[in-house]
Amino acid sequence: MPSLPPLSRRSLLRGAAATGAMIALHPFAVRAAANQAHLRIVSTTDLHVHVFPYDYYGDRPNDTMGLARAAALIEDVRAEAANAMLVDNGDFLQGNPMGDYIAYERGMKEGDVHPIVAAMNTLGYACSTLGNHEFNYGLGFMDKVLAGADFPFVCANLARGRLAGSARADDTWLKPYVIAEQTVTDGAGGTRRIKVGLIGFVPPQIMTWDKKHLEGNVETRDIVQAARAWVPEMREAGADIVVALAHTGIGSPHASEMMENAAIPLAEVEGIDAVVTGHSHLDFPGAKYEGFAGLDLARGLIGGKPGVMAGFWGSHMGLIDLMLEQDGGAWKVVASTSEARPIFAREGREVSPLVESFKKVEAAAQADHDATLAYVRRAVGETSAPLHSYFALVADDPSVQIVSQAQTWYIRQMMAGTEWEGLPVLSAAAPFKAGGRGGPDYYTEVKAGPIAIKNVADLYLYPNTARAMLVDGATVKEWLEMSAGIFNRVEPGATDAPLINPGFPSYNFDVMDGVSYRIDLSQPAKYDTDGNVVAPEASRIRDLAHNGAPIDPAAKFVIATNNYRAGGGGHFPGVTDDKIIFVAPDTNRDVIVRYIVDQGTINPSADANWAFAPMEGTTVIFDTGPGGRPYAAEVPGVKIEPAGDGADGFARYRITL
Template sequence: MSAMLHPISRRLFLSGAAALGGVVMLHPFAARASANQAHLRLMETTDLHVHVFPYDYYADRPNDTMGLARTAAIIDGIRAEAGNSMLIDNGDFLQGNPMGDYIAYQRGMKDGDMHPIISAMNTLGYECSTLGNHEFNYGLDFMFKVLAGANFPFVCANLTKGSLAANARDDALFIKPYVILDKTITDGAGQDHPIRVGLIGFVPPQIMNWDARHLTGKAMTRDIVKAAEAWVPQMREEGADIVIALSHSGVGPAQYEENLENASLHLAGVDGIDAIVTGHSHLDFPGPKFEGMEGVDNAKGTIGGKPAVMGGFWGSHLGLIDLMLERDGKNWRVSASTSEARPIFERVDRKAKPLVESKAEVEDAARDMHEATLAYVRTAVGKTAAPLHSYFALVADDPSVQIVSQAQTWYIADMLSETEHKDLPVLSAAAPFKAGGRGGPDYYTDVPAGDIAIKNVADLYLYPNTVQAVLVTGAQVKDWLEMSAGIFNQVEPGKADQTLINTEFPSYNFDVIDGVTYRIDLAQPPKYDPKGNLINEGANRIVALEFDGKPIDPEQKFVVASNNYRAGGGGNFPDIGPDKVIFQAPDTNRDVIVRFIVEQGTINPAADANWSFAPVDGATVLFETGPKAKDFIADVKGVAIEAAGDGADGFAQYRITL
């Protein structure tokens, strides 16, 4: 029996009209479709990462930038706009926030249990999904228990149960490589026609590295493009009128290499694929970040000449591909297309303003687990033997930065333990995010000693960055630190109470590198300005730089753990960019910190004073911090510091004798 492609019902019309402010806008394709022409809308969610509610569990407060319950309002609106529509998901729905961790690590999944993300998706009537890399984070058994609750199929053409066959069509796959859905589509003249829609899915081959502990000896992955070249012709042979690729993969380089992580551009070149829904990169396409990218037409919404979309992440956008289909005899073909990533919020005065309200049925599907997760994140997952605060993070080695580096080093050392880089020393770069400044005198990390809850991690690490590692030399480590030291003004010997901090330099670019020891000579001018421009080539603020108790070898190679912002070139640090990246983790820095705390039980983030200021004869400097800093001044190591009265705008002022 064929299925109608979501004809407009009164309920959907009304809910869609409400989501769109009471006005239902027909797409131009729908308005001009004639006999033997039909308008089909493909709706995509991707990288939901268990975000059903518009709620940040780390910060323990609502967040208007996320949540499938919010995206659901747009879905209803789209169905009201177009009679012919399909809703599909592009993977990474199972892990990524504390609700996912709570179910996997605390509650568990028994046969027959319903995962809340699946319950929410069932409520919305998804028709197909593929697997993302994060589906494997909790192991294969857990994943398949979750998938069993879905009212829709999952497809993945490049995940095998063992070794790869000589021919991809002979691979022993875990799930179907594709499905062909028999649908009924209504043309512009109101006539119904049968159409067979093929959906094929792909996962990044890198899951074999990222989740080796779960997959080694149990699974293998095939190159995305090669899998598509094998299976898409069979889909056409079986009568698929149109073929949609569900590519949990970003766009990536223009030059093809086997087993690319981001292969969607080359996937688009496979004959027989009509449109691609993409993801994995946590971006919205079409969008400004894709301007000028080779093989991408941002204005037309195409990748490699094929209609494509990427619907953000965490439910932030609904990916939307509009296809104008023409019937030529018994066959359908795509004659035109448009693409859009439709957001659930907008930025007004740097604040998120919701564009839609949550759909109650979707929240209700996950409400019990939402409430249980709130209790979970408010419960201690470990202990800290020392307070975690950032009041002195800009002037001394700091416990709030130390714990981030400890977690990053622990994680990267494990991730690289079976790679060609396993014998290289691992350093870690981390910066204080909450360090006063424009955030005001209360804008500091402040977690007391004792129990530490998951939500406290948000106080340690503000941003949803992912862990990355770069390969650099000792000389580049020094230059990295020279750039960081640009946060300090030059200090004149013999002069009292000089202003220490250059307020034009953001604290999140003040990287402290753990694993080496060094001093900062403030009598020297900065080598780089806050934008990374070389301004004093001969300057050497970083002195006594040592590794393993000896002066650092400029030629020695080091792995430095950091985040995707810094490793990708953020902050314009010298010689640090994508060409230095050797590892891109599937995990956020926050998740890694949580795992580290759970693993350790009790963390001891007391600063080890691996960096300090070099003496400057007769000089003192002033800096401002939060008034609560007075409670921690006795704990500061390696700095002669004293209170110096009140600062401006509620800050407290301190003096350092150099």
């Protein structure tokens, strides 16, 4: 008999589950002794409002995303185990146009249920924590959303007002933890009660990233410090097993104060039995973490404890299977397995779904999905040239150009009548959709013609607010030196050297409009990704000029940017909030919409104000989405040619320097 395709096989498994036949039990459930029980911790993370397998920016279905798809896997694994609990790891509230539609258009009245929460309610979550993006629309909005959930939210390192003298004295915004009583079936078929403690953590950096909403209202505590304080109390309160819902990535195995990616040191805290992590938009266990200290990929361990990271946007379902054993009244973990199970398969550039949508989840958000589609399809103007980001990391780019044009237009108006009127206005903007972890389809592409709200949301993913900063020419130079860290050092005469540093986020690659400059790739990066000086004598930025003349280090400039960068996001040297001279009431997206409406027809063609310094006999390679092929010959200031296929569906190109 031929094997069934993935969709049919999954459907059969769900059908078997529904009838109670042919269920594939986990080995722990099969071999559990009388004093043992198998417990499944099923998880999602970084949903970012993706209920449907639908890309609102591209206005088309997308098989790589959606809680409705992950829900099918959740139902499968529940059927395979007598004892399972479902948890979420945060970052569910912002991240696509449905989130913005609810926040800015529909609003949240008391008693309303947000569509992502309505969808989650259908699945019977036991608990969730907060991610950093829950705060993007303000604390009041967040609280209204949380009130609609049929499950609790926990966060142990977010305090109301000021931090107390000790973590356990903090007035936490939410409960730091809950203890859920779980009835489990043991190996002899009997039932036992297990108390599972669930504790949550958020990155402390929210105080920088959402300063305008949080300053004076809340403060954050170090994740590991908070865990060391609260976990013993959970044990004292009767928790048999403690699971950390940690919206923090997997980073250094060594703890440091207020670290953003603290999963490994957190897992090592005594009393924690398992860690559900996220924030990094990766999957663990997975090949992307090969070689990381403090991890065991084969056994799915983080800092010696069972751990999982379930991708992003519903791309995976996280699964930790625990074999628990009772000894003298106490339960302990004696064995575990971990898995990040995907909802799709990729072969080259082809994506195929492994599951169908769970219709109950889609039905819960259908009305808001339909309203979001109408919202994003509204036309606001015209563009005379295509807007795309396929080559945003290697040349001046139309998708970044239009953002800079809009920011400059807006800030010049805001400076009128102030002491800074007449100073040169520069604009710093970065490409948000530039492939990377988002995959080969994660690029902006708007054809010439009508431009709609969905296109503006595609150009500018985040609900940042505009800022103006007063800086000197020396700071402009160092700002660009930091941005240039996205490129690897290239030896003169090298052939097909990899150009892009994959550890440098594209949203920290600021392009500066209003000046011209070249980037010397033969030089090392002066700064690392945290803004630390690693090559003091390095100088990648050459020929930096304003209006054709070299920039005076002491000259004053107004820079249009956003609240994230102005508040210290990205660790740019010299970019500190004391240099902010204007805090806008408008989001950067609103600024772009207003600019397009004002202009009627925009011309986003890049002006090639930056380029790589020539290096004779040298070529580099980089990967981008295959959709960029029609635009490759038109990229200004750089010679680009196809160089075959990249990994994971990307297309590879060569640049002759």
